[in-house]
Amino acid sequence: MSLSLLFVQTLNGLQFGVLLFLIAAGLTLVFGVMDFINLAHGVQYMLGAYLAVMFYALTGNFLVALVLALAAALVFGLLLEFVVFRHLYERDHLEQVIATFGIIMFLNQGVKVVWGAAPLSLPIPEMLSGTIVLMPGILYPVWRLVIIGSGLGVGLILYLLVTQTRVGMLVRAGATNARIVSALGVDIRRLFMIVFGFGTMLAAFAGVMIAPILSVEPGMGDGVLILAFVVIVIGGIGSMRGAFIAALLIGLVDTLGRSFAIDILRLVMPPSPARTVGPAIASMLIYVLMALVLYFRPAGLFPVRGR
Amino acid sequence: MVKVLMTSVAAVALLIGQAQAQEKLKIGVVTTLSGPAAVLGQQLRNGLQLAIKNSDGKLGGREVQLIVEDDELKPDVAVSKAKALIDRDKVDFVVGPIFSNILVAIMKPVTDGGAILISPNAGTSNFAGKDCNANFFVTSYQNDQNHEVMGKYAQDAGMKKVFIMAPNYPAGKDSLAGFKRFFKGELADEVYVPLGQLDYSAELSKIAAASPDAVFVFLPGGMGVNFVKQFRQAGLADKVKFLSAFTVDESTLPAQKEAALGFFGGANWAPNLDNPQNKKFVADYEKEYNAVPATYAFQSYDAALLIDGALKATKGNTADKDALRAAMMKAPFTSLRGAFKFNTNHYPIQDFYQVKVAARADGKFQTEIDKKVFANYADPYAKDCPMK
Numbered sequence: 001m002s003l004s005l006l007f008v009q010t011l012n013g014l015q016f017g018v019l020l021f022l023i024a025a026g027l028t029l030v031f032g033v034m035d036f037i038n039l040a041h042g043v044q045y046m047l048g049a050y051l052a053v054m055f056y057a058l059t060g061n062f063l064v065a066l067v068l069a070l071a072a073a074l075v076f077g078l079l080l081e082f083v084v085f086r087h088l089y090e091r092d093h094l095e096q097v098i099a100t101f102g103i104i105m106f107l108n109q110g111v112k113v114v115w116g117a118a119p120l121s122l123p124i125p126e127m128l129s130g131t132i133v134l135m136p137g138i139l140y141p142v143w144r145l146v147i148i149g150s151g152l153g154v155g156l157i158l159y160l161l162v163t164q165t166r167v168g169m170l171v172r173a174g175a176t177n178a179r180i181v182s183a184l185g186v187d188i189r190r191l192f193m194i195v196f197g198f199g200t201m202l203a204a205f206a207g208v209m210i211a212p213i214l215s216v217e218p219g220m221g222d223g224v225l226i227l228a229f230v231v232i233v234i235g236g237i238g239s240m241r242g243a244f245i246a247a248l249l250i251g252l253v254d255t256l257g258r259s260f261a262i263d264i265l266r267l268v269m270p271p272s273p274a275r276t277v278g279p280a281i282a283s284m285l286i287y288v289l290m291a292l293v294l295y296f297r298p299a300g301l302f303p304v305r306g307r
Numbered sequence: 308m309v310k311v312l313m314t315s316v317a318a319v320a321l322l323i324g325q326a327q328a329q330e331k332l333k334i335g336v337v338t339t340l341s342g343p344a345a346v347l348g349q350q351l352r353n354g355l356q357l358a359i360k361n362s363d364g365k366l367g368g369r370e371v372q373l374i375v376e377d378d379e380l381k382p383d384v385a386v387s388k389a390k391a392l393i394d395r396d397k398v399d400f401v402v403g404p405i406f407s408n409i410l411v412a413i414m415k416p417v418t419d420g421g422a423i424l425i426s427p428n429a430g431t432s433n434f435a436g437k438d439c440n441a442n443f444f445v446t447s448y449q450n451d452q453n454h455e456v457m458g459k460y461a462q463d464a465g466m467k468k469v470f471i472m473a474p475n476y477p478a479g480k481d482s483l484a485g486f487k488r489f490f491k492g493e494l495a496d497e498v499y500v501p502l503g504q505l506d507y508s509a510e511l512s513k514i515a516a517a518s519p520d521a522v523f524v525f526l527p528g529g530m531g532v533n534f535v536k537q538f539r540q541a542g543l544a545d546k547v548k549f550l551s552a553f554t555v556d557e558s559t560l561p562a563q564k565e566a567a568l569g570f571f572g573g574a575n576w577a578p579n580l581d582n583p584q585n586k587k588f589v590a591d592y593e594k595e596y597n598a599v600p601a602t603y604a605f606q607s608y609d610a611a612l613l614i615d616g617a618l619k620a621t622k623g624n625t626a627d628k629d630a631l632r633a634a635m636m637k638a639p640f641t642s643l644r645g646a647f648k649f650n651t652n653h654y655p656i657q658d659f660y661q662v663k664v665a666a667r668a669d670g671k672f673q674t675e676i677d678k679k680v681f682a683n684y685a686d687p688y689a690k691d692c693p694m695k
Binding site: 002004005008009010015016050109112117118119121124127128129131138139140144179212213214215216217218219220223255258259260275280283 | 315341342343345346349475498499500501503505506508509510512514515516528529532533537540541558559561562564608679683
């Protein structure tokens with residue numbers, strides 16, 4: 001376990017965390033402002049990836065494909081909102097969970113009908129496809145750095161939007177108490193639609209950015225959704241800052257845990273059991289972290305006041 | 308009057324006789340057709356359908372009715388569907404499944420129900436050894452063998468240090484055990500990742516730091532697609548040899564494309580295996596399904612040929628199971644892989660190859676035979692099987 005390996009693994013953790021943030025940001029917005037549990041957030045991430053693959057095949061240009069995929073994801077998200085979700089806002093959480101779970105199944109099968117069951121791939125844009133020498137002997141893919149950069153960029157934009165703009169103010173107010181905001185004459189339905197559309201686009205953006213690294217396949221959003229919920233629970237539901245910190249925390253804990261659990265256990269036990277126990281502990285770490293946070297701060301690290 | 312009666316009785320008897328002769332041969336299929344692994348299950352189904360189509364809808368002279376069931380990769384679902392095939396449809400054969408955990412689940416319901424089970428993919432060690440079953444035949448391999456091929460290759464090539472990795476579940480552990488059975492050099496590390504892991508950044512950094520001669524991985528389906536792409540993106544492909552089993556094949560190559568070029572796998576067949584029957588099969592398959600067949604398709608095609616050959620020997624009779632089993636045991640068909648015979652445990656004795664990913668002139672990708680690693684190789688578990 002050398003220092004340079006630790007550095008690279010930290011970078012890997014950061015990249016994973018940033019990706020989680022992109023997904024969790026939309027989820028925490030929708031959950032926080034609208035009090036709406038949207039399990040279908042994960043399939044919107046999947047849809048972003050599929051749309052990018054389709055538009056890339058049509059245009060052959062990554063940037064154009066990215067823009068078109070985001071636009072199409074937004075349109076589809078708003079359509080879903082209009083057709084299904086709108087009727088669920090007043091219902092209780094269990095019904096929302098069941099309905100949006102239905103959407104997961106529907107869309108997972110849907111992409112299979114449209115694009116087939118075989119995994120698809122999206123190439124990295126030519127100029128960003130190489131590796132970069134971070135330190136002697138340590139190569140790092142440029143695209144992973146691009147993901148980190150774009151994630152931090154989106155984080156900054158979100159921060160400015162939420163703290164500096166009128167819509168951001170309404171979002172914060174809505175997260176604290178949506179009814180009062182409505183009573184003050186704000187068209188809450190419109191606010192909800194904006195928030196929902198924005199959340200959908202963030203999820204789709206994450207899907208497009210990760211598509212060159214992961215295979216694009218039915219069900220790719222399901223595992224990520226669980227992690228995104230862990231992130232918003234740790235961060236505090238509705239808190240953008242909390243989602244950011246928690247996402248990076250989870251990314252780092254998970255990656256560093258996976259990388260070094262066995263090495264650390266070897267210090268206290270023989271190598272063979274360490275090899276068996278290590279991966280088991282590593283895959284538990286983030287849930288242990290969540291349990292600890294919930295025990296000491298039940299409302300998350302950055303609770304939204306008034307909830 | 309009596310005469311009229313006699314003729315009509317005779318006519319009716321004739322009709323019944325004809326009805327019996329034309330009674331359809333029912334074959335049940337248990338395969339995975341939903342979820343990310345559906346691609347593999349579709350190949351299995353396609354291979355079978357193609358074989359039946361190529362012999363005009365008949366096997367062993369009897370019209371075939373294929374009843375396809377999706378096991379959803381859930382053992383409980385597979386069991387209830389397998390039972391329905393036996394009790395409701397009264398099938399003579401069941402072909403399937405893809406996955407070993409499904410095979411373990413449906414073994415008893417199918418074979419106890421009197422049907423013959425033919426596995427065109429999964430081949431667990433227990434059914435090859437002490438739990439071997441007279442009503443169970445395998446047209447693929449014993450699960451360990453493709454991994455052993457790679458271990459033998461790494462050993463013979465004089466590799467000093469290999470980094471090995473597999474998912475943390477029974478088949479993953481069997482895989483690495485199979486590799487280690489023949490590879491005696493140093494292991495840079497032995498890593499188990501959670502089943503279904505998609506991002507391998509942490510493991511790739513470890514590989515880069517260890518700088519081994521080669522990696523050996525068993526990462527089936529989407530896991531392999533992701534790992535191969537990320538391995539190439541991390542710049543490791545030029546420095547570290549890529550050995551694998553079930554990680555680069557025709558079911559994953561459409562997504563891996565150039566990223567997998569030159570990577571190695573262990574297999575009992577490849578689309579370019581040079582014999583006339585295989586050439587025809589690959590051409591037919593591509594024409595029918597617009598995709599390059601993988602081992603799953605060829606092994607289920609062989610399963611259909613096996614049924615066809617055995618029924619020709621028994622003149623279409625499936626009622627006499629002893630005669631049917633004896634006919635099947637002789638492997639009365641020309642396998643797409645060439646030389647093929649059954650061992651006492653009803654698993655194949657066959658050749659194994661190191662295969663290499665290559666680009667074809669038409670822009671598609673396929674594995675191609677690079678080197679024969681084992682000839683007439685039988686699995687080591689057969690000696691524990693009580694059948695003789």
